[in-house]
Amino acid sequence: MVLAPKNGLKPTTRFKGRRLTQQQLDLPGILGVANDLGDGGAQAHVHDRGELHVHMNGAVPVSTIQEIMADEATSFPAGFDCERDMTRLTPCKSLAEYLTPWQVLRLFPKKRANLDRLADAVFASLVENAVRFVEIRSTVLYLTGLQSCTPAQALERLIESTGSAARHYGIRRGLILTVTRGDYGASNLATLLQAYEDIGRPKDVVGLDLAGDEETPYPAELPAMIREAKERYGFGITIHAGETGRVENVREAVELFYADRIGHGTAASKDAALMDLLATKGVCVEVCPISNRLTGAVPRDEAHPLQEFRRRGVPFVICSDNPAIHQRGLADDQAAAMAEGLSICDMQQQYEIAKHFSFMEGLS
Numbered sequence: 001m002v003l004a005p006k007n008g009l010k011p012t013t014r015f016k017g018r019r020l021t022q023q024q025l026d027l028p029g030i031l032g033v034a035n036d037l038g039d040g041g042a043q044a045h046v047h048d049r050g051e052l053h054v055h056m057n058g059a060v061p062v063s064t065i066q067e068i069m070a071d072e073a074t075s076f077p078a079g080f081d082c083e084r085d086m087t088r089l090t091p092c093k094s095l096a097e098y099l100t101p102w103q104v105l106r107l108f109p110k111k112r113a114n115l116d117r118l119a120d121a122v123f124a125s126l127v128e129n130a131v132r133f134v135e136i137r138s139t140v141l142y143l144t145g146l147q148s149c150t151p152a153q154a155l156e157r158l159i160e161s162t163g164s165a166a167r168h169y170g171i172r173r174g175l176i177l178t179v180t181r182g183d184y185g186a187s188n189l190a191t192l193l194q195a196y197e198d199i200g201r202p203k204d205v206v207g208l209d210l211a212g213d214e215e216t217p218y219p220a221e222l223p224a225m226i227r228e229a230k231e232r233y234g235f236g237i238t239i240h241a242g243e244t245g246r247v248e249n250v251r252e253a254v255e256l257f258y259a260d261r262i263g264h265g266t267a268a269s270k271d272a273a274l275m276d277l278l279a280t281k282g283v284c285v286e287v288c289p290i291s292n293r294l295t296g297a298v299p300r301d302e303a304h305p306l307q308e309f310r311r312r313g314v315p316f317v318i319c320s321d322n323p324a325i326h327q328r329g330l331a332d333d334q335a336a337a338m339a340e341g342l343s344i345c346d347m348q349q350q351y352e353i354a355k356h357f358s359f360m361e362g363l364s
């Protein structure tokens with residue numbers, strides 16, 4: 001059920017039947033707080049899971065990355081130590097440090113067949129975590145440079161590879177197209193939407209996501225473009241906001257981008273009026289407990305705000321963000337949420353909550 005380390009790290013011990021590295025044992029606020037990891041307790045009661053916030057390239061097992069890099073004869077960047085830099089297992093000093101693995105994640109796949117290969121590995125990991133449906137997100141356009149193809153071809157390939165892997169493992173999947181904050185946000189969104197039109201508005205694409213450094217401004221026209229795409233195509237909208245303490249980004253996500261869901265949103269808990277707004281509008285927070293501790297979105301000496309979300313009636317769903325980078329899976333994030341104070345009952349409700357807030361149609 002739970003993924004063992006696949007990056008060549010030597011397991012140093014076993015924790016109630018699970019192999020863990022020493023680094024994983026040291027993760028504060030998650031392990032050691034409650035005895036609910038891998039003991040047949042919390043996880044045994046949850047047979048089905050829905051995953052609403054996972055980045056595809058953050059979900060590729062390290063062993064698969066190494067195989068693809070070797071097959072494509074791509075060198076790791078100078079000074080990049082795969083064992084040290086490819087995973088993030090302990091809280092980072094900065095978001096930049098957390099993002100170190102992305103130096104490599106943008107270097108592959110150059111071959112069409114390796115997109116299939118990594119999609120297969122991603123879905124194999126999801127099925128190990130009893131994920132029945134997933135909304136997987138990708139920036140898509142990075143594939144055009146790697147594979148010398150058009151944006152429409154890149155999107156088509158992503159749909160084919162993930163669709164085929166999802167069918168193979170019996171998982172329902174939707175795609176969320178990610179746009180990154182910064183100067184190119186609007187032009188990249190226009191390119192993505194044109195690609196989506198060019199291939200006949202495939203039903204596989206269910207939503208749009210805004211990601212990237214929250215300190216970086218976005219083009220003034222971006223919110224209107226996202227609202228218009230929501231209206232025209234029926235996309236769900238999710239915005240990474242409030243991960244680095246910027247409360248105003250969460251408010252903008254709701255008021256300017258018409259977000260249906262917020263990625264992380266941890267800063268929102270510090271603003272009572274904003275919590276009321278999220279609760280009243282039924283905007284769901286995608287809570288990624290392990291990621292939040294590793295990035296420092298929730299400092300080690302503070303409680304995770306998910307209990308505050310619950311108290312104030314803000315809906316939330318537990319997600320994994322970049323599970324392969326964390327060497328964990330959604331089952332671990334649910335266990336981590338329990339270590340942060342949620343109950344088994346809360347976890348048992350998660351599947352229905354994820355269905356309710358999913359952008360995919362026909363989940364029942």
Ligand SMILES: [Zn+2]
Pocket residue numbers: 053055240263321
């Ligand atoms: Zn994310």
